Amino acid sequence: MITRRRMFASLAAAAVAGPGLALVAPRALGAAVPDGSGTAAAGALPLTIVNSTGEYANSSVYVYIVGNQDGRQVRVTPNGTLAPVSLSDNGADGYTDYAIPLAAGGETTLSLPYMSGRVYVALGSKLRFKAVTDGAGNAALQYPAGWVASDPNYDVLHDCAEFTYNSAGMFCNTTMVDMFSVPMAIRLTGAADQTTGWLVAGGRDKVFSAVRAVDAFAPLVVGDRRVIAPGHGLDAGLFAKDYLASYIDEAWSTYASRDLSVTTNAGTFIGRVSGGTLSFTGPASVSFAKPSTRDVLFCDGALAAPNDGRTGPVAAVLGAAFNRTTLVSTADQPTTDPASFYRTAVTNHYAKAVHAATADGKAYGFAFDDVADFASYVQDTAPTGIRLSLTPFS
Structure with a gap:
């Protein structure tokens, strides 16, 4: 596909x-x-x-x-x-x-x-x-x-x-x-x-109204012309470079003491954070450095997804879980219940807004939004x- x-x-x-x-x-x-x-x-x-x-x-x-x-x-x-x-x-x-x-x-x-x-x-x-x-x-x-x-x-x-x-x-x-x-x-x-x-x-x-209502995201609204995605807003100086830092830190702390399970078409990967790196075993050994806010929003950098059938699919699931802010609350990923998405105060409110506005609940608010369809x-x-x-x- x-x-x-x-x-x-x-x-x-x-x-x-x-x-x-x-x-x-x-x-x-x-x-x-x-x-x-x-x-x-x-x-x-x-x-x-x-x-x-x-x-x-x-x-x-x-x-x-x-x-x-x-x-x-x-x-x-x-x-x-x-x-x-x-x-x-x-x-x-x-x-x-x-x-x-x-x-x-x-x-x-x-x-x-x-x-x-x-x-x-x-x-x-x-x-x-x-x-x-x-x-x-x-x-x-x-x-x-x-x-x-x-x-x-x-x-x-x-x-x-x-x-x-x-x-x-x-x-x-x-x-x-x-x-x-x-x-x-x-x-x-x-x-x-x-x-x-x-x-x-x-x-x-x-x-437009939902994004404008969140102070950190309000600068992304350009009059009545468009709403800019937060990653581009970050690069333009309109969005905080450390906006997701507290959530990313919480995720890294959480999985330093418990297992994170990520299931892909290749099988189930089990990960733990050690020495600042999230490392998985399973069908293959893959690892990820702690991502930045920009990495999460662009689904790139530490969360880049090569088309290799191993690191790529795990990166995609992690990227989706970070943007939907389900990673800390759910140790079995990917999460598939949309009622659990975007529930935290610090979340991707832009993606939340575009999904809430669609009749079928589907949107491309970030590059890994195809995770779990x-x-x-x-x-x-x-x-x-x-x-x-x-x-x-x-």
């Missing part, structure tokens, strides 16, 4: 390419992109965009489908062909214009080729993607970074969904890992009929269509 963590590793492995600009170089899945400005591509899955915001007319909504295929940065043209990113795509203002307009009214149906990428939507004005040269000398895109005040897209209302589509099927999600702004939902049809991402009535306002993620090995709905703002 291609979880969001695997998509995230390829799509968000960003290098800074200028003041506040994220240069994203996704790892490819799928067939090669032939040379040329535009080519017909394998796949041709119908993608329907539905504008139900109630705030913006179709004429004010712009869609961008960008990502990669076989190691090359690509974008989808309005007629459904796949075109490689090129430096010559930058216009006189220094930015590309890859916007796909919606139909004058009603639904808009596009064609999605095999690729791994993101569907961005911008409301009110267009996004500015800049084509640049990456470290390997290839053309790449600087993606929007709505959590960076100096980013040229900071004032644009925008958001994205993520996907990997290839001969194995469609794997997709709505994501709040970086920020929450435009409420979106996915319906994926094929072998099954699945939906995710739908908010409860007034869900967008509920997220609480992520807004769906997949189908025989897809026939995908609908991305921009849902009501209020």
Whole structure:
């Protein structure tokens, strides 16, 4: 299964390419992109965009489908062909214009080729993607970074969904890992009929209000445009670098004197803290240094999850337990009862808020939110269509 963590590793492995600009170089899945400005591509899955915001007319909504295929940065043209990113795509203002307009009214149906990428939507004005040269000398895109005040897209209302589509099927999600702004939902049809991402009535306002109500998280709310995830807020100086330190210390102290059990597909690992390190035995010997608040929020650093079937799955369970603050109270992980999540005063209130606002309780509030199947993620090995709905703002 291609979880969001695997998509995230390829799509968000960003290098800074200028003041506040994220240069994203996704790892490819799928067939090669032939040379040329535009080519017909394998796949041709119908993608329907539905504008139900109630705030913006179709004429004010712009869609961008960008990502990669076989190691090359690509974008989808309005007629459904796949075109490689090129430096010559930058216009006189220094930015590309890859916007796909919606139909004058009603639904808009596009064609999605095999690729791994993101569907961005911008409301009110267009996004500015800049084509640049990456470290390997290839053309790449600087993606929007709505959590960076100096980013040229900071004032644009925008958001994205993520996907990997290839001969194995469609794997997709709505994501709040970086920020929450435009409420979106996915319906994926094929072998099954699945939906995710739908908010409860007034869900967008509920997220903004809930985050704003917690003093430590309130600076993450950027007017009515977006709520920034706390990890990015930490990097921007808007969130305390030691916010989770007391909880992390408590967890390390707790498991210095009792066993921690973590069950993964590889089996059950038993861990103890000794000498400041949490070490596990079981199907394999794996260990973790004490993480920082940033490590927990980004599910990285001391909690990095390599795709090795051993350390990676244990790291994911630990990351989820830290963000949901169930690690101290429950020695058998992962916990699967959502009623036990986010119960402590010091917790990831951002993730709590986005989960509380979804109709099915599923959201991607942090990178390991797919642990125990609480992520807004769906997949189908025989897809026939995908609908991305921009849902009501209020």
